[in-house]
Amino acid sequence: MKTQIQICIFTVLGLYGIAHSQTINTGDLYVMPNTQFSTVAAFENTASGTFINDGEAFIYSHFANNGIVDFTPGNTGYTRFEGTAIQQLSGANISYFYDVRFNNPSSSTASFELSSEISIDNEADFNEGIVKNDDFGGLVIFENNASHMGAYDGSHVDGQVQKNGDTSFEYPIGDAQWFRYAAISAPDTANDVFTAKYFFEDTNTNYPVSNLGPNLVLVDTAEYWTVERSTGDSDVLVTLTWDDNTTPADILQAPLEGIHIVRWDPSLQLWIDEGGVIDEANQTVTTAVDDYGVFTLGRVKRSAILPCDLTIYNLLTPNDDGINDVFEIRQAINDTSCAQNMNVKIFNRWGVKVFEAQDYDEGNKMFNGFSEGRATVGNDHLPIGTYFYILTFDYQEGTNTQQFKKAGYLYINGN
Numbered sequence: 184m185k186t187q188i189q190i191c192i193f194t195v196l197g198l199y200g201i202a203h204s205q206t207i208n209t210g211d212l213y214v215m216p217n218t219q220f221s222t223v224a225a226f227e228n229t230a231s232g233t234f235i236n237d238g239e240a241f242i243y244s245h246f247a248n249n250g251i252v253d254f255t256p257g258n259t260g261y262t263r264f265e266g267t268a269i270q271q272l273s274g275a276n277i278s279y280f281y282d283v284r285f286n287n288p289s290s291s292t293a294s295f296e297l298s299s300e301i302s303i304d305n306e307a308d309f310n311e312g313i314v315k316n317d318d319f320g321g322l323v324i325f326e327n328n329a330s331h332m333g334a335y336d337g338s339h340v341d342g343q344v345q346k347n348g349d350t351s352f353e354y355p356i357g358d359a360q361w362f363r364y365a366a367i368s369a370p371d372t373a374n375d376v377f378t379a380k381y382f383f384e385d386t387n388t389n390y391p392v393s394n395l396g397p398n399l400v401l402v403d404t405a406e407y408w409t410v411e412r413s414t415g416d417s418d419v420l421v422t423l424t425w426d427d428n429t430t431p432a433d434i435l436q437a438p439l440e441g442i443h444i445v446r447w448d449p450s451l452q453l454w455i456d457e458g459g460v461i462d463e464a465n466q467t468v469t470t471a472v473d474d475y476g477v478f479t480l481g482r483v484k485r486s487a488i489l490p491c492d493l494t495i496y497n498l499l500t501p502n503d504d505g506i507n508d509v510f511e512i513r514q515a516i517n518d519t520s521c522a523q524n525m526n527v528k529i530f531n532r533w534g535v536k537v538f539e540a541q542d543y544d545e546g547n548k549m550f551n552g553f554s555e556g557r558a559t560v561g562n563d564h565l566p567i568g569t570y571f572y573i574l575t576f577d578y579q580e581g582t583n584t585q586q587f588k589k590a591g592y593l594y595i596n597g598n
Contacts, residue, residue, distance in 0.1 A: 208232040208250075214240055216258055228252055228274070236260035236280075243267075248274035248299060254281045259305070264295065266312075272321065274299040281305050285338060287312035291360060293341065297321030307331040309338035309355060316342035317358070317380075327373050331355045336362045343380045345413070349373045351533060353422075356408075358383040361429050365408045365478075366422035366467075368534020375415030377475075382407050383429060386479055396453045397585045398483045402445055403434050407479035420534040420571065421457075422469040425480060434480050439463055443588075444470045445481035456483060458573060458588035470590040471528060471573045490578050490587055491521035497572075497593045501552030501564070510550040510593060512543065512574065522587075525576040529593065532569055552595055567595055 206222045209229045214220040218238035225245035228234045232250035237258035243265055254260035262280045264270055266287035272278075277300040285308065287294035294312030298319040304326045310333055316322060323340050325331070327348025334355035339362045346352045346367070353366040356379060363381045370377065383406050386392055392402040406429055410421055423444055425435060434442060443459040457478075459468040468480060489495075496511040510529070514522055529538035529550055538555050540548040554565050570593040577584050 208234055211235075214238040214260070230275075236262055239263065241265055242270070245271045245273070246278075247271075248276050248278045250276060252276070252278035252280075254279065254304070266294065269293065270295050272297045272299055272301065272314075276300075277302055277324075279304065282308070284308040284310060285312050285314055286310040291337075293318075297323070297342070300324060302326060303329050303331075305329055307355070309333040309335070311338050313338060313357075313360070314340045314342075316340065318342075325352065334362055334364070336360055338362075343378055345376060345378045347373075347376050349375060349417075352377075354379040354381075356381040358406075361426065363406065363408075363424055363426060363429065365410055365424070366469075367410065368420035368530070370415060370417035370419055372415060372417065375417045376413040377410065377419065378413055379408060379410045382409075390447045390454070390477060391452075392454070394453045395481075396445075396448075396451070396455045397583075398456050398587070399443075399445060399454055399481050400484050401433060402454050402481040403431060403479040405429060405431050407447075407477055409477055410475055412475045418471065418536070420469055420530060421472050421478065422467050423478060423480060425466050425468070430480065434482060436482075438485075441482045441485065442468055443481055443483055444468050444472070444478055446472060446474065447477040448474075449476065454481060456481065456588055458575075458590045460571065460590040460592060469571070470588075471530065489589065490580075490585075491576075493522060495574070495591065497591060499550070499552055499593060499595045501595070507596075508551060510572070521578050522576040523578065525574070528573040530571040530573075531565070532571070534571075537565060537570070565595055569594055 205225045207227045209231050212234045214236045216237045221241040223243045227247045228250045230249045234252045237255050237260045239261045241263050259281050261282045263284045268289050279302045281304045288311045293315035295314040296319050297314055297316040298321045300322045302324040324345045328350050339355045339357040344354045344356055349370050349372055351369045353364045357363050358381050361383055365379045367377050386404050386407045392404050439461050444457045445454045446457050448455045457472045458470040494513045498507050499510055500507045525543040526541050527543040530536050538550045552565055572591055572593045574589045577586055
């Protein structure tokens with residue numbers, strides 16, 4: 184705690200304390216840049232109050248906002264919730280913070296009980312203590328370009344997190360003292376809104392794990408996520424994580440390529456395979472999804488990891504030398520009719536779609552390193568780097584037609 188606190192009040196109309204050690208603002212409270220403000224007691228910003236923090240504010244107890252809490256555009260106010268007992272963050276109105284820090288070791292389950300909405304414009308620092316809005320009705324909002332640091336099992340958001348804007352994002356979410364983030368690639372516009380939440384609970388309670396779509400053999404029974412597109416019509420890549428402490432061992436068996444993201448389809452009442460590319464080092468699975476809602480991890484049968492004896496050549500060197508000039512997907516010579524209605528989508532590392540073709544490899548519909556999307560360079564040649572493909576097609580298994588979906592990496596190594 185600071186031993187000396189500077190308070191700079193631009194226009195103060197009714198800032199006062201009462202016998203029960205509470206600080207109430209009924210007027211205009213302004214914390215100037217390079218200035219510190221501190222309240223050891225509970226702080227209430229009333230319906231008539233305006234609290235503008237362009238400096239550094241230390242909140243050591245409860246915080247309630249029923250008026251205006253904001254910062255001046257162009258300034259970098261820092262709000263620090265630093266407690267030694269559970270802090271209630273409440274109020275009828277949304278509070279706008281530039282930078283915010285959560286540092287409270289008082290509870291292993293919920294150091295911050297959030298029943299209001301808070302908006303973070305720049306960065307949230309999860310130092311210690313879980314911000315719980317699940318059970319309390321609050322919401323944490325990250326604005327466009329906002330980020331976070333430090334999230335771990337002991338400090339994250341237990342509940343729903345909303346992300347506004349057109350930047351990629353890792354959601355600092357968890358449940359039951361486990362930090363288990365989900366992530367999205369960059370949406371198309373700054374008006375897009377995606378929300379996410381993690382549930383460490385029996386999946387089967389609400390989404391029967393015996394209701395399996397084609398190719399699936401099992402679904403994670405211990406955990407699931409929701410990723411919802413609240414506003415806009417952008418398509419994004421979705422990333423889920425696994426953890427040996429929470430993810431069932433039968434999901435994590437070899438080969439890891441058998442792990443896919445699965446989505447609960449409420450109309451079909453089935454878990455649907457959405458595909459997935461594995462990043463073993465970071466313990467993540469990523470794919471482009473056909474819809475949003477409830478997701479978890481699942482396993483596909485071995486024969487569905489790559490049916491039709493396909494060979495995927497994922498190195499592209501588009502220099503017209505006749506070698507690796509296009510992204511080639513080759514079927515076995517003796518069964519060239521196995522994969523039908525083949526669709527290929529290519530995304531850059533930020534999740535922007537740069538190419539799509541239905542009936543791929545028919546009528547010269549092949550990816551040759553040129554962009555058809557909004558991430559182009561020079562004469563539309565895409566830059567050297569790692570890209571991401573989604574392959575879907577139909578194939579026959581016995582008398583049934585199955586749909587296959589695979590995600591993987593594609594490397595462009597030169598033009």
